[in-house]
Amino acid sequence: MKIFRTRDELQKFALAARRSGKTIALVPTMGFLHEGHLSLIDLARAKADVVIVSIFVNPTQFAPTEDFDSYPRDFDRDAGLCGLHHADVIFAPAPGEMYAPDASTWVEETRLSGPLCGASRPTFFRGVTTVVAKLFLLAQPDYAIFGEKDAQQLLVIKRMVRDLDFPVEIIAAPLVRDPDGLALSSRNRYLSEDERRRALAIHQALLAAKAALVQQPSAPGAAEDLAKAAIAAAGGKVDYVSALDRDTLAPLTSESQWVLLAAAAWFGTTRLIDNEMFELKNR
Ligand code: PAF
Numbered sequence: 001m002k003i004f005r006t007r008d009e010l011q012k013f014a015l016a017a018r019r020s021g022k023t024i025a026l027v028p029t030m031g032f033l034h035e036g037h038l039s040l041i042d043l044a045r046a047k048a049d050v051v052i053v054s055i056f057v058n059p060t061q062f063a064p065t066e067d068f069d070s071y072p073r074d075f076d077r078d079a080g081l082c083g084l085h086h087a088d089v090i091f092a093p094a095p096g097e098m099y100a101p102d103a104s105t106w107v108e109e110t111r112l113s114g115p116l117c118g119a120s121r122p123t124f125f126r127g128v129t130t131v132v133a134k135l136f137l138l139a140q141p142d143y144a145i146f147g148e149k150d151a152q153q154l155l156v157i158k159r160m161v162r163d164l165d166f167p168v169e170i171i172a173a174p175l176v177r178d179p180d181g182l183a184l185s186s187r188n189r190y191l192s193e194d195e196r197r198r199a200l201a202i203h204q205a206l207l208a209a210k211a212a213l214v215q216q217p218s219a220p221g222a223a224e225d226l227a228k229a230a231i232a233a234a235g236g237k238v239d240y241v242s243a244l245d246r247d248t249l250a251p252l253t254s255e256s257q258w259v260l261l262a263a264a265a266w267f268g269t270t271r272l273i274d275n276e277m278f279e280l281k282n283r
Helices: 007-019 035-047 075-084 124-139 148-164 186-190 193-215 220-233
Strands: 002-004 024-029 050-055 089-091 143-147 169-173 237-245 258-267 270-279
Touching: 002 007, 007 024, 007 050, 007 089, 007 124, 024 035, 024 124, 035 050, 035 075, 035 143, 035 169, 050 075, 050 124, 075 089, 089 124, 124 148, 143 148, 148 169, 148 258, 148 270, 186 270, 193 220, 193 237, 193 258, 193 270, 220 237, 220 258
Parallel strands: 002 089, 024 050, 024 143, 050 089, 143 169
Antiparallel strands: 237 258, 258 270
């Protein structure tokens, strides 16, 4: 397995691989890999000749008040896991390698980035799309794999790829949970034992809201309120619980078929997100 630290090394490698007829799958990550990430690497491995995993805690997607400095990092452990899952390349640049000090160009999606996480993290998606566009240009992937846990991010990236004609197929991988239901996230590491136990309420609340919405599709507000109350009762501070059209992130209407029911909540100082995607039958 090769480890590249510079953009130049990665781009030269990727262009040569493409020229020799090999297909490339990219798995963009911020490291501190868990089973969710490993499932993305396995999907990439099944899809392409060359698997590139990027490990980069991207400063431009963190607001100054957020956890960029404390975001968990463990390169050696990540590299071991990438090796075990048969990645061919790790791309792990330093922040100074990815962004010139006077970088002044952004890639920004302006519609799907608005609601949900975009409302409370207004510069987050601009940072994500900018770094992912750069990674696409460097790694030249035929395929790029993203997890459905970050459902809004996935939609925003798909829209960017469509709108800017990136020649890459975006592959969505199912959300992975711990056996007790907590959605896997590198940030779970911040939770105390008590916070982790209470945070299970997020998924339970989403399941209850989903059942309510399936029962009464015309009352998404009531289903959202049910989930908000359950998360608050467990001691969480709700950022949002929202049931939207899965593909457009528009409010649900009587025509809506597929729902993204998404939640973000704080337990202690940790902000967690989770979602359920489902079809409203008989519409
Ligand atoms: O989902 C993540 O880990 C990040 O947002 C991503 C896509 C690697 C961009 O930094």
